[in-house]
Amino acid sequence: MVMKENNSSKMWQWGMSPKENIRRVITRLKQLQGNPNNIAMGMGLGIFVCATPTFPFQTFLAIALAFIFRGSKAAAIIGSWLAAPVIPFFYIGSYKLGTFLLGYSISIPLDSLSISKLIDMGWSVVFAMITGGAIIGLLPGIAGYLITYIIFKKIRSRMSKSKQT
Numbered sequence: 001m002v003m004k005e006n007n008s009s010k011m012w013q014w015g016m017s018p019k020e021n022i023r024r025v026i027t028r029l030k031q032l033q034g035n036p037n038n039i040a041m042g043m044g045l046g047i048f049v050c051a052t053p054t055f056p057f058q059t060f061l062a063i064a065l066a067f068i069f070r071g072s073k074a075a076a077i078i079g080s081w082l083a084a085p086v087i088p089f090f091y092i093g094s095y096k097l098g099t100f101l102l103g104y105s106i107s108i109p110l111d112s113l114s115i116s117k118l119i120d121m122g123w124s125v126v127f128a129m130i131t132g133g134a135i136i137g138l139l140p141g142i143a144g145y146l147i148t149y150i151i152f153k154k155i156r157s158r159m160s161k162s163k164q165t
Helices: 018-030 036-050 055-068 073-082 084-102 115-121 123-164
Strands: none
Touching: 018 073, 036 055, 036 073, 036 084, 036 123, 055 073, 073 084, 084 123
């Protein structure tokens, strides 16, 4: 038996216009259940995790943090992948800030950077990137929380007004 893939369940579809894809993402976000604080907490944590050098594990880490801080797990997943296009910038910034703060003088050729090369360079590079990433991730994570909270507060307010009429 061959199962067909249900394209309507995908958040982003290739071949559609960016405007239509953005509309689909917004529709999916509006469907998230929970109070605005929980949804915003999950989104903020997901965006925060995206700034840390945890790429193969970022979804798992976002879900774990959402569980610990009682945020929306679905919003954490969405947040961890919404910021994915800027991961290279986060990683470079994480490395530079971490080495600066820790006083390391490790030079990495950024033109041929890969996860395996970072691991081969040792734990000092990984520790520097985690330190820098945690600090860099705070601002976008907090901004993601605040923006999501405001948006969902308005959405829930409109929904309750429409139910009352």
